[in-house]
Amino acid sequence: MFAMTAWLLGASAVACTVAALVLLYRSWSRTLSGSRATVLTAWTLLLVASACWVALGGWEFGTIYAITVPSVAALPLLWLVADRRTGRVVATPRRRLSKPSWTGIAKHLRTFLLVVVLGILASTLITSAVGLLLPFGEINQLVFIVCVMPTVWGLIAFWLAMDADRRRPVLSLVALSAISLVAILIR
Amino acid sequence: MDLTPSPGLVKRSLAAHGWLGLLVGALMYIVCLTGTLSVFYPEFERWEQPQVRESLDYDPVVLERAFNDFLAQESLRTEHMYLNLPTEEIPRASVSNQQRGWFVREDGSLGDEVEHEWTHFIINTHLYLTLPETFGIVLVSSLGAMLVGLIVSGLLAHPRLFRDAFHLRLRGNGRLAQTDIHNRLSVWGAPFHLLIAITGAYFGLVTPVLGVVAELTGRDAQTIVSSVFGEEPEVKETGEIRLAAALAELSARAPAANPFAVTVHGAGTERQFLEIHASHPGRMIYSENYRYDSAGNYLGKAGFSDGEVGKQIVYSMYYLHFGHFGGFAVKLIYFVLGLTLTVVSVTGINIWLSKRKHRDALNDIWAGIVWGVPVALSASATSQIAFGFVSPVLFWSVLAMCVAWSLRRREPARARQDLIAVWAGLVGLLLTTHLVRFGVDALGPAARTINTALLLQLGLLVCLLRRRRTDRSDPSAVAAPERQERFEPRASPELEKTEARA
Numbered sequence: 268m269f270a271m272t273a274w275l276l277g278a279s280a281v282a283c284t285v286a287a288l289v290l291l292y293r294s295w296s297r298t299l300s301g302s303r304a305t306v307l308t309a310w311t312l313l314l315v316a317s318a319c320w321v322a323l324g325g326w327e328f329g330t331i332y333a334i335t336v337p338s339v340a341a342l343p344l345l346w347l348v349a350d351r352r353t354g355r356v357v358a359t360p361r362r363r364l365s366k367p368s369w370t371g372i373a374k375h376l377r378t379f380l381l382v383v384v385l386g387i388l389a390s391t392l393i394t395s396a397v398g399l400l401l402p403f404g405e406i407n408q409l410v411f412i413v414c415v416m417p418t419v420w421g422l423i424a425f426w427l428a429m430d431a432d433r434r435r436p437v438l439s440l441v442a443l444s445a446i447s448l449v450a451i452l453i454r
Numbered sequence: 455m456d457l458t459p460s461p462g463l464v465k466r467s468l469a470a471h472g473w474l475g476l477l478v479g480a481l482m483y484i485v486c487l488t489g490t491l492s493v494f495y496p497e498f499e500r501w502e503q504p505q506v507r508e509s510l511d512y513d514p515v516v517l518e519r520a521f522n523d524f525l526a527q528e529s530l531r532t533e534h535m536y537l538n539l540p541t542e543e544i545p546r547a548s549v550s551n552q553q554r555g556w557f558v559r560e561d562g563s564l565g566d567e568v569e570h571e572w573t574h575f576i577i578n579t580h581l582y583l584t585l586p587e588t589f590g591i592v593l594v595s596s597l598g599a600m601l602v603g604l605i606v607s608g609l610l611a612h613p614r615l616f617r618d619a620f621h622l623r624l625r626g627n628g629r630l631a632q633t634d635i636h637n638r639l640s641v642w643g644a645p646f647h648l649l650i651a652i653t654g655a656y657f658g659l660v661t662p663v664l665g666v667v668a669e670l671t672g673r674d675a676q677t678i679v680s681s682v683f684g685e686e687p688e689v690k691e692t693g694e695i696r697l698a699a700a701l702a703e704l705s706a707r708a709p710a711a712n713p714f715a716v717t718v719h720g721a722g723t724e725r726q727f728l729e730i731h732a733s734h735p736g737r738m739i740y741s742e743n744y745r746y747d748s749a750g751n752y753l754g755k756a757g758f759s760d761g762e763v764g765k766q767i768v769y770s771m772y773y774l775h776f777g778h779f780g781g782f783a784v785k786l787i788y789f790v791l792g793l794t795l796t797v798v799s800v801t802g803i804n805i806w807l808s809k810r811k812h813r814d815a816l817n818d819i820w821a822g823i824v825w826g827v828p829v830a831l832s833a834s835a836t837s838q839i840a841f842g843f844v845s846p847v848l849f850w851s852v853l854a855m856c857v858a859w860s861l862r863r864r865e866p867a868r869a870r871q872d873l874i875a876v877w878a879g880l881v882g883l884l885l886t887t888h889l890v891r892f893g894v895d896a897l898g899p900a901a902r903t904i905n906t907a908l909l910l911q912l913g914l915l916v917c918l919l920r921r922r923r924t925d926r927s928d929p930s931a932v933a934a935p936e937r938q939e940r941f942e943p944r945a946s947p948e949l950e951k952t953e954a955r956a
Contacts, residue, residue, distance in 0.1 A: 295620050325736035327770070328780055334645045335787050341619075341642045342790065349622040359808075361864070364815040378473065383596075390599075391666050399671070403764075406682055410764030413663050417595065417655030421602025429470035429607065451670050 273323055280319035280332070284340050287312035292344060313337065381437065382424045389440040390420035396447035399454055459610050467611035471604060475802045478600045480823055481583065483799040485594055487827060488580035489650075490792030493777050493785050496543045497903045498573040502838070504892050504901035506557050506566055508545040516562040517547060518697035524549040524556075524564070525695065525721060537697070537716040543778075572838040575849070576831070581657070584846035595658025601651035608640055615641045629808035636801035639794040646791040647798070653775035682768060684743070684756040686719065689727045692748050697728070699750030704730055707752065711742060727753060734759050738770035738779065800824050813866070819857055821866035825873035826856025832880035840887045871919065878915035881908055 290309035294302045313333075320336070321329030398412035426436045459467070491498070500508075521537045524530065532552040540547050547558040548568050555568035575584075582590025609615060619641055622634045640647070668675035695718065704713060711732035720726045726748055731741035743756040758769040773779045777788030807817055830852035838844040856876075860869035885908050889896045896905060 292620050295617075324780065327738040328736060331649075331738075331774070331784075332780070334649070335791060338642045338646055338794075339787050339790050342794070345620065345622050345638055345642070348620055349624045351624050359811055359813050361813045375473075379477065382474075382477075391663055395663075395667050395670060399667075404762055406762045407764035409664065409667065409678060409682060410767055412667060413660045414652070414656055414767065416663050417599040417659055418602050418652055420596075420599040421604075421651070421655075422606060423603075424474060424600055425467075425470055425603035425607045428473045428603070429466045431466060448670075 276319045276323040280316045280323065281336070281340075283312045283316035283319065284337050287316065288337065288341055288344055292348065296348075378428060378433075381427050381433070385437065385440055386420050386423045386427065389444045390416050390423055392444045392447040392451070394419050396450040399451060458613055464611055464613055467607045471607035471611045472806055474600055474604050474607060476806060478597050478604075479799055479803045480820075481593075482597055482601065483796060483803075483824065484583065484827055485580055485597055486792060486796040486799055488576050488831075489654075490789055490796055491576050491831075492580050493788045493792060494904070495573050495577060496778075498576070499570040500544060500546075500900040501888075501904035502570050502572055503566065503568075504895040504898055506546055506900070507559065508540075508900060509560055510540050510542070510545050512540055512547050512558075512560065514698035514701050516560070517558065518695065520547075520558045520562040520564065521549055521697055521716070521718075522694045523562075525718065528722070530554070531722050533719070533721060535718040535721040537718075539714050539716070541712075541714045569842065571842070571844045572835050575834060575838075575844045575846070579846075579849070584849070591658035592662060593658075595655045598651045598653075598655030599659070601647065602655070605640075605644060605648055605651065609644070612637060629805060632801045632804045632808060636798055636805060639798050639801075643791050643794040643798070647795050649774060650792075650795065653771050656771050657775070682765060686725065687727060687745050687753040689720075689725055689747050689753070692724055692726050695728055695748050696750035700728060700730060700744075700746040700752075703746070703750060703752055704732065704744050708732065708734075708742070708744070710735055711744075714741070729756075738773050739766055740769050740772040815861060817866045818860045818864060818869060821869045822857030822860030822873070823853070825870050825877065826853045826860070829853075829856050829873055829877045829880060832877055832884060836880055836884045836887055839884060839891060874915055874918050878912060878919060881912045881915065884908060885912070 287309040290305050290312070294305040294309070316336070317329070317333035320332035323329060324332060394412050394416040398408045398415070401408055401411060403411065423436075423440065427433070427440075430436045500506075517537065517539070521535075525535055530551050534552055536550045536555070538544070538546070538548045538550070538555075548555050549558055549564070550556070550568060557565040557568060559565045578584060581587075581594060583594055584590070585593065615637060618637065620638075622638050624631050624634070664678050665675050667673075668678050697716065701713060704711060711734055713730050713732040715731040717729045717731070718726060719729060728746050728748070730744045730746065732744060733739075733741055737759060739758045742759040745753040745755065747753055756765075758765050760766075777784050803820055807813075807820060830849045833852045834844045834849050837848060856873055859872065860866065863869040863872065885905060888901065888905065892901065895901065
């Protein structure tokens with residue numbers, strides 16, 4: 268009986284996911300703005316599929332199934348609808364490998380050092396300050412810090428690599444790090 | 455409220471995305487590919503030694519005797535000693551110290567030595583890139599953090615990423631196809647990629663970050679680690695391990711728990727106690743660790759199943775990252791999505807190369823790396839099966855030879871064909887060697903999955919080789935001006951413009 272229920276839940280979840288993706292695709296391919304009702308139905312089906320996954324595997328496994336199954340199910344659909352018309356391809360000319368300029372190397376090295384050194388320091392200090400100030404138990408504070416710090420570092424790396432005016436992120440991060448350090452030391 | 459990023463932000467995000475991608479692309483590719491293979495590490499372990507007799511029916515008393523005999527050998531004793539119980543995934547029992555292990559036969563005697571060197575090599579490459587462990591794991595985890603930056607910059611750099619979610623133009627292997635493959639796989643795989651990035655970054659950065667927190671708060675780092683992972687219990691009984699009694703007590707205490715491994719801490723000392731690792735159905739935690747003294751008296755548990763939320767999160771990282779829950783279907787999902795991340799890493803660099811509108815040695819080097827890594831992995835697997843030898847030196851040497859060959863060819867498309875041919879040859883050789891060495895065991899349940907996958911891989915490679923060699927297979931080639939799109943209303947002029955500008 269249990270196996271039958273599990274099978275039904277799994278099959279329903281897969282069916283809802285596939286139907287939702289097909290609806291999303293049809294809405295995408297027909298009009299520029301997409302049919303609102305179709306899109307709404309598709310998202311509702313994805314929610315139903317998520318509920319089925321959670322009922323099948325509990326909320327921990329179910330959430331992962333709900334996140335990953337649509338990603339996998341979309342791949343064959345993408346393959347099926349791909350545009351495979353052969354296009355003329357122009358071969359690109361071959362050149363000798365040009366020597367990088369010292370200014371270019373220095374620029375990239377500077378960005379690299381900022382991303383790695385300043386990025387690690389700032390993300391660790393900011394996350395530690397926020398984590399230690401949160402009204403959590405000690406273990407939860409520590410886990411918050413170790414789990415969130417890499418994400419913050421990644422975002423800082425993006426900011427440092429993106430901003431045209433490098434002084435802005437550098438000064439902001441140095442200031443934030445200093446405030447965080449003070450907050451940690453006086454807590 | 456208009457949430458569309460401004461053209462300036464899009465342009466700068468694209469530049470940052472490109473910079474971060476180039477910084478980590480090649481290493482990310484190796485880490486992603488080996489990580490994707492690591493999903494099937496239990497299958498690889500069984501495939502490496504298919505001759506080992508498998509059974510789920512072990513008598514706890516027999517296992518207890520085998521473990522105690524093993525613990526009694528002082529020359530083999532290390533601080534931690536392990537007993538792996540047979541599970542559905544790996545129906546083999548084994549005992550090991552911190553260096554070596556042996557399988558346990560059903561009668562309790564020790565069988566073959568555990569030799570999963572290629573599987574360990576794959577896992578070590580994924581975790582440490584074959585570098586010294588302390589540095590390697592931090593480097594690999596840093597790639598996880600950079601991947602977070604790449605995902606965010608990728609989303610901001612492509613405002614039409616979601617609108618063009620079904621827009622896949624596979625015209626040859628030109629830049630348009632590379633861009634579409636990169637963007638489509640990125641957007642569909644984004645939740646999984648983010649999950650892998652965050653959990654992957656955790657493994658290597660947890661120790662240095664906790665060290666910094668300890669310094670900042672003036673606390674002992676070991677105390678902090680113990681507060682998360684549990685402290686050693688006080689032990690009164692030492693001597694021989696009464697494993698059967700402990701397993702029976704666990705069965706009564708937590709009937710739903712599935713014990714899969716036993717660790718003896720402080721083996722042979724007065725601090726000796728055992729920890730039974732048991733998975734809990736429906737839970738993402740790797741295990742709950744039940745502690746017993748040597749006489750089988752219950753001492754307590756670590757609290758990963760019902761302790762503080764933080765503890766539960768920490769102990770869920772492993773399954774979240776490697777997908778070892780929910781059986782073979784989940785492994786397949788992780789494998790497919792892991793491959794998408796691998797392809798995204800490769801196509802990202804391909805796009806950058808093709809934007810330069812010319813070819814040079816960098817194209818050759820990249821083709822050598824992309825097609826050389828699977829060649830080097832196949833060569834190391836063949837070496838392990840044929841000679842019982844695998845080494846990082848072998849892997850990196852083969853990879854260097856592939857890059858050198860590609861540089862010598864001066865034509866990435868042709869180098870690719872050559873390397874695919876070598877790869878196919880090595881897979882064929884690997885299958886033959888496995889069959890010759892293990893005979894009928896190579897067709898048994900322990901090796902069937904991997905050998906079938908290898909056979910499929912060989913078929914796929916032969917198909918790839920049969921495709922006509924044309925310049926179109928070179929990603930640095932520039933696609934000619936587009937003809938009319940199949941779905942006119944969705945012909946995304948902004949996307950075309952952005953791509954044309956790029």
